[in-house]
Amino acid sequence: HFLTNADIMGLHMIFLQESLLTTNSQNPTSALKSFELLIEIRANSSKAWYGKGKALDKLSEAQKSNEILKEAIAAYVKAIEFGSSLDDAIFKVYAVQCIERMRFIGQHLNAVPVHKALIERFNDDPYYRNQLAVTYLLANRLADAKLVLHETLLRWRRDGFALAHYGFVLKNLDKNYEAATVFLQEGIDSEAEGTNDGRFYFSLGEAMTRLGRNKEAMEVYRKGASKKLFLSEYQRSLYNVDRLKSRPFWTKKETNYVRYLDVLEQNWERIRDEGLSVLNDEGHFTDESENLRDIGDWKQFDLFTRGRKINKHCEKVPFTCKIIETFPAARFCKRGQVKFSVMHPGTHVWPHCGPTNCRIRVHLGLKVPEKTSIRVANKTRSWKEGKLLIFDDSFEHEVWHNGTTVRLVLIVDVWHPDLTELERTNLYPI
Ligand code: LMR
Ligand code: MN
Structure with a gap:
């Protein structure tokens, strides 16, 4: 060698x-x-x-x-x-x-x-x-x-x-x-x-x-x-953009989406009828799965999640999905969902916070019996049929149904209006 x-x-x-x-x-x-x-x-x-x-x-x-x-x-x-x-x-x-x-x-x-x-x-x-x-x-x-x-x-x-x-x-x-x-x-x-x-x-x-x-x-x-680990004692989402305006309940006007939200309200009866038709057609709604229920029965039917359309579900409620598709802040809200939410009598949802302050949660009341309410931070309100109830679900909220018939709402998450187009494009989905 x-x-x-x-x-x-x-x-x-x-x-x-x-x-x-x-x-x-x-x-x-x-x-x-x-x-x-x-x-x-x-x-x-x-x-x-x-x-x-x-x-x-x-x-x-x-x-x-x-x-x-x-x-x-x-x-x-x-x-x-x-x-x-x-x-x-x-x-x-x-x-x-x-x-x-x-x-x-x-x-x-x-x-x-x-x-x-x-x-x-x-x-x-x-x-x-x-x-x-x-x-x-x-x-x-x-x-x-x-x-x-x-x-x-x-x-x-x-x-x-x-x-x-x-x-x-x-x-x-x-x-x-x-x-x-x-x-x-x-x-x-x-x-x-x-x-x-x-x-x-x-x-x-x-x-x-x-x-x-x-x-x-x-x-x-x-x-x-x-210690600045939460935005505030009531607003405890952990995936946040810092500068966004925060308040527990919102008005239509404060969201800047009035013309889209009006369309939801104007069409609430057809949306309700679609929601009820899937509800009656057993087995489509699935149980809330995040361990948020104290007692009762609370189910959802997802139409869009994280900005993605669920085609199989939208086929069952085409009118509702078509409306959402004309509403970009909802259709492409990668940090939220659009879904029907049904709650049965005798339900209590534990106080909880959503994961992010980047969305505002819009509820369209579709079937609203007596004795149903939602607390967000320190204020409690109820739904009205055909009307929107708008809140920021990064704030602690708690829900009760002490009535006798089902409550049905359409939940539409929309981008927080303070987010720029660039942020809406670039934020990772939640
Ligand atoms: C929630 O977002 O936790 C609830 O308000 C949903 C619902 O169906 O009331
Ligand atoms: Mn919630």
Whole structure:
């Protein structure tokens, strides 16, 4: 052989050094070539794989390509796989980068083995277990998150991050409101990093409300508002645009959509008849699914959700959908829905807030018996047949039906009038 092993090692190190420099300077394409060459010489060089990952990562950013990002992630995974002899500090950088990119692209469950490698290496630091729990939560795997958090709390009983997240899972997965309040409260009170988060205040308040502890819930909400986690104690949506005008109830005029809203009112009887025809035709309405009902029966029939038309449903109520299609702020409201909402006698909907302040919720009363009402913030109103009731559902609202026949309304979410066209186009759907 022309070169000794030591020579190859030395060359390898020089190469590596240079390639890393190239990655950092603005030329990921040539860096990528260098790293690929290196990998040909030493296929199990963790550093070379990481360098390749970084170069691809940069390329993916420049080209806005998810495919290249996936290749970058695959290279990071190799770097970690061959990384057992790396220093702790370097291994950590590699793994954290890999997890961050996986989260970014939504490959949450692929991050699990990476988290596990970190946990194994840094077994005495609860941080890495907590990060695994976050990944499970991002993947909507609440039961898995619960398991990890539980184990963490067995060893680190006062870990504020784990306490808050565990309470969050107890509330939202198990609906164990008693236990949830204890953990959420202790987590928030710890003031540990990651606990100053509207979701924990939101969940704690809701759990208290479900236990009948409304006064305490309001205190939690006030505290959340004072920490700017909520827009106000009553307006607790978490996906907001800041400058938008807020008020609980709106008039037609305040929305700036008078001429469209008039069309809804003028045609209310035909809309009602379409709504009633699907209602009588069993099995089209589906149960409210967000765990908002205390007691009773409350169902909906969606026509548009997140700005998308549900053709199958619109075929059943063509007149109503046609009207909505002439009303752009409703038709293309990506942060809302258009739907018929039917509520049966004996229903109570818990106080709750919608997710965003970007929409205004318009109700067109279609069948309105006595003893039905809605509270928004601190004012309670009722519907009238053929009339609109307009409110901002990011404010806390609560609904009662103590009458004897069904209540039917058409719900039409519209873009908040203060949003620009550009914002309406660019805001991601909710
Ligand atoms: C709500 O938006 O939560 C309710 O007002 C819906 C309804 O049917 O009353
Ligand atoms: Mn609501």
